[in-house]
Amino acid sequence: GESVGLHLPTLSVQEGDNSIINCAYSNSASDYFIWYKQESGKGPQFIIDIRSNMDKRQGQRVTVLLNKTVKHLSLQIAATQPGDSAVYFCAEWADKLIFGTGTRLQVFP
Amino acid sequence: DSGVTQTPKHLITATGQRVTLRCSPRSGDLSVYWYQQSLDQGLQFLIQYYNGEERAKGNILERFSAQQFPDLHSELNLSSLELGDSALYFCASSPYRGEHSYNEQFFGPGTRLTVL
Numbered sequence: 428g429e430s431v432g433l434h435l436p437t438l439s440v441q442e443g444d445n446s447i448i449n450c451a452y453s454n455s456a457s458d459y460f461i462w463y464k465q466e467s468g469k470g471p472q473f474i475i476d477i478r479s480n481m482d483k484r485q486g487q488r489v490t491v492l493l494n495k496t497v498k499h500l501s502l503q504i505a506a507t508q509p510g511d512s513a514v515y516f517c518a519e520w521a522d523k524l525i526f527g528t529g530t531r532l533q534v535f536p
Numbered sequence: 537d538s539g540v541t542q543t544p545k546h547l548i549t550a551t552g553q554r555v556t557l558r559c560s561p562r563s564g565d566l567s568v569y570w571y572q573q574s575l576d577q578g579l580q581f582l583i584q585y586y587n588g589e590e591r592a593k594g595n596i597l598e599r600f601s602a603q604q605f606p607d608l609h610s611e612l613n614l615s616s617l618e619l620g621d622s623a624l625y626f627c628a629s630s631p632y633r634g635e636h637s638y639n640e641q642f643f644g645p646g647t648r649l650t651v652l
Contacts, residue, residue, distance in 0.1 A: 428632070459638040461640075463643075467594050468645075469646075470538065470540075470627070470628075470643030470644050470645050471626070471643045472538070472643065472648050473642070476638075495576070516578075518579075520638040523594055524569075526578055526579035526580070528578050530553065
């Protein structure tokens with residue numbers, strides 16, 4: 428039931444801790460940056476996006492930070508829960524969605 | 537549930553064969569996107585249709601083609617299949633607010649294609 432079986436970097440956190448997932452993007456002309464969550468056997472699910480003229484955006488338990496100087500994007504998940512276990516992809520929009528390689532988040536009780 | 541449906545869920549076929557994957561977008565969404573998720577390439581954009589017309593192309597092979605019908609459902613046709621075509625194929629839809637504008641995309645559950 429894994430999404431693809433890719434050899435993905437893995438982040439292991441304890442339930443209740445905060446998680447930080449990082450992503451480097453390539454195109455300085457990208458207009459938007461998006462984080463997706465993909466659970467086993469499912470399609471990617473939108474979490475949060477941020478426009479290129481912003482550096483921070485908050486959602487429910489999630490925060491996205493954008494550093495255009497170093498082309499870096501991060502997703503912070505507060506009080507990580509077992510249901511957060513999934514593969515997380517960053518994506519950039521430049522007339523089409525370009526996905527990063529993904530990070531597997533494992534949450535332990 | 538994103539509201540995007542894809543059939544079939546699983547497909548097993550042999551090299552050289554042709555298959556058709558089907559996608560129904562969310563109600564009201566005019567734009568459909570196809571993606572391939574493979575072991576070595578990750579998630580890759582293949583093609584986009586808007587209201588029946590091809591709008592953008594990504595890394596889609598010439599052996600692959602797609603179309604969007606008047607009822608807005610879309611089909612992805614894969615022919616002369618090779619072992620390397622084994623992958624998850626996702627469809628996404630969006631309301632499409634402009635040709636170069638970012639539009640939130642809602643993904644279906646995918647079709648897992650296995651080529652033996």
